[in-house]
Amino acid sequence: MASNGLTLLGFDTATTACSAALWAGGKVTACRRIEGSGRHAETLVPMLREVAAEGGIPFAAVDRFAVTVGPGSFTGIRIGLATARGLALALKRPLIGLSTLEVLAAGVPAAERDGPVLAALDAGRGRLYAQLFDRSLSVLSEPQALVAEALPDLVEVVANRGPLSVVGTGQAVALAALSPGIDARPASGSPTPDARVLVRRAAARAETGADEGTAVRPLYLREAGAKLRARPLAGGPPDA
Numbered sequence: 001m002a003s004n005g006l007t008l009l010g011f012d013t014a015t016t017a018c019s020a021a022l023w024a025g026g027k028v029t030a031c032r033r034i035e036g037s038g039r040h041a042e043t044l045v046p047m048l049r050e051v052a053a054e055g056g057i058p059f060a061a062v063d064r065f066a067v068t069v070g071p072g073s074f075t076g077i078r079i080g081l082a083t084a085r086g087l088a089l090a091l092k093r094p095l096i097g098l099s100t101l102e103v104l105a106a107g108v109p110a111a112e113r114d115g116p117v118l119a120a121l122d123a124g125r126g127r128l129y130a131q132l133f134d135r136s137l138s139v140l141s142e143p144q145a146l147v148a149e150a151l152p153d154l155v156e157v158v159a160n161r162g163p164l165s166v167v168g169t170g171q172a173v174a175l176a177a178l179s180p181g182i183d184a185r186p187a188s189g190s191p192t193p194d195a196r197v198l199v200r201r202a203a204a205r206a207e208t209g210a211d212e213g214t215a216v217r218p219l220y221l222r223e224a225g226a227k228l229r230a231r232p233l234a235g236g237p238p239d240a
Helices: 040-055 074-091 100-106 148-158 171-178 195-208
Strands: 008-012 018-024 027-034 064-068 095-098 117-124 127-133 144-147 164-167 184-186
Touching (some): 008 040, 008 195, 018 040, 027 040, 064 074, 095 195, 100 117, 100 127, 117 171, 144 148, 164 171
Parallel strands (some): 008 064, 064 095, 117 164, 164 184
Antiparallel strands (some): 008 018, 117 127, 127 144
C-alpha cells in the first residue's frame, strides 16, 4: 500500500510524555502532546479521540495503528501496548511497533546528522537506555541498558565516522560521560519520542511491508553489567 493512501494512528506513552498523531494523505494531519503528566492511562484514549476527530478520521477508518514498544517506563509501555493491541484487535487492523530509541534518532533533523546518532534515554541512577544509528538511521548497535561510564565503549564502533549527535532525555548524562576526547554534540530533536516522527516512520514501514506478520512485543532492557560493549548489527532495526 502506498503511504499517500495510508491512514495511520500512532502514539507513545513509553516515557514521561504522551503523544499521538494521525497520518493521512502522506502527511501528519493532527497531533497532540502532553509533557510529564504521569497520567497516561487517563489521557491517552481521550487524546486519541481528539486527534481522530481533528483529522476527520474515525477509528474504524484507520488502516493501521503504530505504537512505541520501549525501552522506557514499564508502566507506560504496558499502557501503550495494551491500548494499541486492543484497537488493532477490535478493528482487525495491523499494528506496527517501533522502539523509542529509533523514534528519537529519527527526530534529529537531517541537517544535523553529519555523523552517527546516539539515542539515549535516562534510566535513572546514572544508567541509560542507548542505541547507535548512522547518519541515514541504519542501526549500528543493539539497544541496550548500561551505566553512563560504559558509553565510551559503546561509541568505539563509530570512531572517526564524524561528529556524534546525541538526543534523548539522557543527553546531558551521555555528553558528560563521553567528554573529553570524543566529538559529541547535543542534537535539537525532541528529548522524548514524538508521535509525528513515529507515524512517519511507521508509514514508511507499511509501504515496504517490512513488518507484515511481525508480532509487536515490549522492549524491556536490563543492565547486564557495568562494562557493556556495542554489538554491531549488519541488518536493519531490531525486532520489536
